[in-house]
Amino acid sequence: MLFDASKPAPPNGNNAQDNYFFLDLRNRGQLRFGFDDNQGNGYAAQTGRFSFGKKTWVHIAVTWDLGAGTIQIYVNGNLAATDSASGSSGALGALNSLYLGNNRSSFQGPPGATGGSADGVMDEVRIYRQVLTPAEILFDMNATHPCVALDHFTIGVGTGTASTCSPLPVTITAEDAANNVLTTYGGLVNLSDSAGHGTWSVNTASGTVTPGAADSGTGTYQFVPADNGSVVLNLADVHADDLTVTVTDPTANVTSTSAPVSFRDDAFVITPTDPLGTQVVAARPHGFDVALWRRDPTTGNCAIATGYAGVKPLKAWYVADPSDPAGALPPAIGGVTLPGAIPAANDLSLAFSSGQAPFTLNTSDVGKYALGLRDDTSGFAKDLTGGARPIDGSSATLTVRPFALALVNISAGATPNPGSTTPGGAVFTAAGGGFSATVRGVQWQAADDPGNTGSPAPGANLADNPLTPSFAWNTALAAGTPFQPAGGVRGNLTLGGTAPVTLPQAAYGGGSTTASPLQYSEVGSFTLQAQAANYLNTPGINVYGNAVVGRFIPAYFQTVVTPGCSGAPFTYSAQPFNVTATAYNTLGTVTQNYDGNLGYAKLTTFSDANAGTGGTLSNNLLAALDYVHGVGSDNQITYTFTNKDTAPYTLAVRATDTDAVTSAGHLEGTTEIRSGRVFLQNAFGSELLDLTMPLAVQYYQDATAQWVPNTADTCTTLSAGSFTLGNWSGALHPGDTAITGVTLSAGSGALTLSAPGAGKVGSVDVTGTVASWLQYDWNASGSLSNPSALASFGIFKAPNRVIYQRELP
Structure with a gap:
């Protein structure tokens, strides 16, 4: 059983109350999907x-549509089975909750079903509210996410120095072999340090630390989903130890150990004062405070060393995290560019007051690192010989991200993106057509962030922001909200036909990359969203960008003609016929948003693609409101020959809307146009016998054959009620004869008039009432009229015509 939500009948119920809903793999390899209605x-x-x-x-994939009465099974994107659900009530029966991979209960399911586990692995399970199209199912099939396993932990300990008066923030991140953060990691890890001292607690994490024995440096932490694979825990150690930190997942048999850490009684503690904490935005000034903390060797009490005051020359540097991009521009403090290792000489002076000093970190590029400070010249702390003992300090690991992702240079060939969001806005390109977009990691500018939040204000112009030259990270592009039409369908975004769209880190150069060809499948506009998630393997630090792209129009139409003569391959001149126009994207999928009720369909004109000059196409405007989900029809179109005596002509119907979307070069429906008429032939005979009057439905074949029976006619019907009698003459009066029958087949037939009776000699006009396209200019008056013929009773056939006759003796 692959899935099951079947619900058995209640106790003492009958089998008719069983409700099935299941997908099983039968023992001969067939897939079967079934259900009961209510x-x-x-x-x-x-x-x-x-x-x-x-x-x-x-x-x-399985779909069911009780309204349309269809059931479908797709295997690897291909339709593998379809069946009818016509006659259903339109609603499923009462079901249990859905079990994946096994029976929902002891209820075995329908006859022939096999109970038990699917004996396999399932992934990428998705449930939708609506029936997916084949294209959407194929899109889902390709939208996979690789399964990855824990390979190691990265353990961030800053610059490797810490105060015995302040806990050391330790960043623990679960990663795979490619150094990607496992954002779904949920393991239980053991914590320890090599000194066997210290106490663990939570700094920034959603789970709970369980400490080991007091001051043992041990404990456990259970990762939870909200951690996104990374936590910051505190290790407090009151001993001036040199140690390393070890993290172990015993289930996965994975152990990782940190770089060395030195805890000291005299140490700098560097703390961000900016509201963004350890998240730094490139080019945005970021405030810090450094304080000298001292543990009293006698009492063990900790306090800021208030006597540490005045301008102090220091060594300042940064220590790059393993995820720091190589070659990134270094940060600066007070105009001093920091080196990536402890400098040989003092390079920074800070003004301390009562043991504390503020400073501002300035950046012009991205990075991930910890800041280090050392005072080894002031002599505020001395060794046993009276010499200056170094005072070190470290910040927590900082992640410097771009201000935002700027989506710029969006164009389709030479056409720049107008960003239209209304039905009448400027056209960008065809739905499904290729376009390009450049993604840049950019620096902060004050004008774009008046609230100084570190994120762009709505509508901020990022096109002129300097780049962060070392930005490079896997970036997801998606079709997001808002999109237009709001009540329509949000299209799919692909890159070269592939989804989901991810721009790899390796594609970046100098802080930017260009994606091409991007394709959006629908009509309207959408918000192109970019996201670099868990930037530099720091969970929760995501970089975003967005831009409105549009307006997209259909790539082309296809037209289908339904001939006016139902069941026949032709349409009479001036006879209404139906044309259906369907709007498609370049991928050959119907554009659902081309809909008059949504405002994104356009007035469409039908024309003769063969450019004939012998007739006129009329009623050839399809209103925008006639389109529903990309399909519009008009059943009142006519093509009328200028001259009734015109040979058949093949009409090809072209659709063109006001955006110049056309069916030219694509499927265009055709119909043969025939000039038609109904012909009645004069008839005469005895007043004592029924009279047969020949009739025909004819079309004009050519100048030689002229009017011939239209043997292909299946749409013209005539009855006794189609004819009237008038202009009675002689001894023939109204009521003396009547039309008693009409026959018509393959264009030929006759009508029958009843015998008037003895002595009722005379004639009557028989006039047919026929469709306008079967009328003809019978009297050369320039106007079309109904067919008419004379029925004569009591007048017999004239003798044979002779040239000379004489009577023999």
Whole structure:
């Protein structure tokens, strides 16, 4: 059983109350999907046999549409089975909750079903509110996410110096072999340090630390989903130890150890004063405070060393994290560019007051590092010989991110993106057509962030912001909200036909990369969203960008003609016929948003693609409101020959809307146009016999054959009621004869008039009432009229015509 939500009948109930809803793999390799409606009617679709290999992923999708009465099973993006659910009540029966990979209960399911586990692995399970199209199912099949395993932990300890008066922030991040953060990691880890001293607690984490024995340096931490694979824990050690930190996942058998850490009784503690804490924005000034903390060797009490005051010459540097981008521009403090290791000489002076000094970190690029400070010249702390003992300090690990991702230079060939969000806005390109967009990591500018939040204000112009030259990170592009039309369908975004769209870190150079060809599948506009998640392997630090892209229009139309003569391959001149126009994107998928009710369909004109000059196409405007989900129809279109005596002509119908979207070069429906008429032939005969009057439905074949029976006509019907009698003459009066029958087949037929009776000699006009396209200019008056003929009773056939006749003796 692959999934099951079937619900058995209640105790003492009857089997008719069983409600099935299941997908199973039968023992001969067929997939079967079935369900009951709320009236107990059962429906199912079953595929042919499949041979699924072991350890091979197979994508399976099932759809059901009770309104349309369809059930479908797709295997690896291809339709494998379809069946009917017509006659259903329109609603599923009462179901249990859905079990994946096993039976929902002891209820075995429908006859022939096999209970038990699917005996495999499932991934990427998705449930939708609506029936997906084949293209959407294929899109989902390709939208996979690789499964990864824990390979190691990165353990950040700053510059490797800490105060015995202040806990050391230790960053623990679960990563795979490619150094990607495992944002779904949920393991239980053991914590320890090599000195066997210290106490663990939470700094920034959603779970709880369970400490080991007091001051043992041990404990455990259970990762939870909200951690996104990374936590910051505090290690407090009152001993002036040199140690390393070890993190172990015993289940995964993974152990990692940090760089060395030195705890000291005299140490600088560097703390961010900016509201963003350890998250730094490139080019945005970031405030810090450094304080000299001292543990009294006698009492063990800690306090800021208030006697440490005045301008102090210091050594300042930074220590790059393993995720720091190589070659990134270094940070600066007070105009001093920091080196990536302890400098040989003092390079920074800070003014301390009562043991504390503020400073501002300035950046022009991205990075991930900790700041280090050392005082080894003031002599505020002395060794046993009276010499100056170094005082060191470290910040927590800082992540410097771009201010934002700027999406610029969006264009389709030479056409720049106008960013239109209204139905009448400027056109960008066709739905599904290729366009390009450049993604830049950019620096902060005050004008773009009046609230100094570290994020762009709505509508900020990022096109002129300097780049962060070392930015490079896997960046996801997606079609986000808002999109237009708001009540329509948000299209799919692909890159070269592939989704989801991820721009790899390696694609960046100088802080930017260009994605091409991007494709958006729908009509309208959308918000192109960019996200670099867990930047520099720091969970929760995400860099965003967005831009409105549009307006997209259909790539082309296809037209389908339904001939006016139902069941026949032709349409009479001036006879209404139906044309359906369907809007498509370049991928060959119908654009659902091309809809008059959504405002994004356009007035469409139908024309003759063959550019004939012998007739006129009329009623050839399809209103925007006639389009629903990309399809519009008009059943009142006519093509009328200028001259009734015109040979058949093949009309090809072209659709063109006011955005110049056209069916030219694509499927264009055709119909043969025939000039038609109904012909009645004069008839005469005895007043004592019924009279047969020949009739025909004719079309003009050519100048030689002229009018011939239209043997292909299947749409013209004539009855006794189609004819009237008038202009009675002689001894023939109204009521003396009547039309008693009409026959018509393959364009030929006759009508029958009843015998008037003895002595009722005379004539009457028979006039047909026919469709306008079957009328003809019978009297050369320039106007079309109904067919008419003379029925004569009591006048017999004239003798044969002779040239000379004489009577023989």
